[in-house]
Amino acid sequence: MSATAETSGGRHGPCWGCFALAFALLAAVVWSFAYLAVDWRQLFSSESMRLMAKFVGEFFPPDLSSAFVLKAAWGALQTFAVAAIGTLLAVGAASLLALPAAGRFGLAPRLAARLALNVLRSVPELVWAALMVIAAGLGPFAGTLALALHTTGVLGRLYAESLENLPAAPERALRDAGSGAIAAFAYAALPLVTAQGVAYALYRLEMNIRMAAVLGFVGAGGLGQMLYFHLSIFQQAQAATLLIAMFVLVFAVDSLSAAVRGRLVPAQG
């Protein structure tokens, strides 16, 4: 990274590409706002301020009766289970797909695996969830499968890139010394990518926790399903408790995973 920065620092003359890029991005943003033609003044009118404040105010005080807090905790556990199992399945599938996608079995398998990963990734989690609800019935299992499918696409691509960026020398050395292809991969390539791979998986776990909560909206269980239920019958106090549970869950998993990631890849500087 720093090497590229140094070379760009040594370049002379204005960076026309940067200007063109900045102009294109600015034009895209201006076009977007113009196309949507939303009347933003409405947001700041006293009437809508009042309505928003009223809606937010209905969330307070949260329902902190022990029975409901217990229910929320149960929902949080289920959301965590969906996210964790989904991520774990995805790590397994992504590791398998990453090998052909990194070009280890030739060109045709590489293209096929890349296409499969792109398809898995480009279909939104909610659409996967809706499909899985058709395939496996309502419930957390559908959410787990949906997360697993989408995350396989994301992780598979990242894993394939890590494998491609590996230095070839260690594996080559083992092969030259007469070890088999699988042993050479397992002892020379795998140890170099494991830490990065686990870090990516933890990152995805953090995102999947949030996503698992949203997936409940299509009937995939957990906090999301409870939140959708209570919001749709205007029980904002209960919804507030669920949002607090979500916040606690996100915060706990983020901090834990950040701590683990910090130990995996020691930070520089």
Next chain:
Amino acid sequence: MSAATATLPLRDPAARGRLGALVAAIVVLWPLLVLAEFRPAALFETAHLQVMGDFLRGFLPPATAPDFLVLLARATLETLAIATAGIALAFLIAAPLAVLASRALSVSRIGPGPGQRRAALVRAATRAVLTVLRAIPEVVWALVFVRALGLGPGAGVLALAVTYGGMLGKVYAEILESGDTRSARALLEAGSGRLGALFYALVPSTAQELASYTVYRWECAVRASVVMGFVGAGGLGQLMDQSMKMLNGGEASTILLTFLFLVVLADAASAVIRKVLA
């Protein structure tokens, strides 16, 4: 030499540790599997196979009726506009908060000077704000903004801006800290201001990473339009919802192909931007 190794019993010195880890993993995993109601057999029940089979058979051929394609094109433009406007606003929220939250730009951390505790407090508070912004799902933010702007893309844009602002802010702060921070430190020690250190030391060395993460988030925002369909924000999500509810496989597969195209587009954009910044 080979004789000596042959007489040694083949033994894995880490066997006990591995076995322990395996047992621990199973003990932790089992309740999770139960909680997630993990039943792969459900996939192969005849009733489910029947419905799914009928639906998937409808995927081919993808729908290409002209009036549907017009509808699809309009929804795609709308989705792109919502995602772009949302990310632009999210960037405006995230950039200042990330600079506030990042440890890499802290003057008081260099030496135990005055105000160290106050600076740490400000950073912690900023991080807490970022966590609140991203912990509440887009849909809930959207429901709040619908009260002000009514059903439509405006609520979707604001909801994306707030949640993605929280996510971008956190990741920007982490990226700024994870790179080589010595140049920033040198500038700060030489008396330069924080913004100077940011633009002359940190941004040049992390620009590619910052840009590629932002583009990745834009791609996620395109996908999040599915969620926005819930609040009538229009776009591909609403179209997908209608097609799925009617089990119209042909339309669903055309929409999925559009998503695939948009993701490939995002990849290409990311590659171009990184090349320009390199």
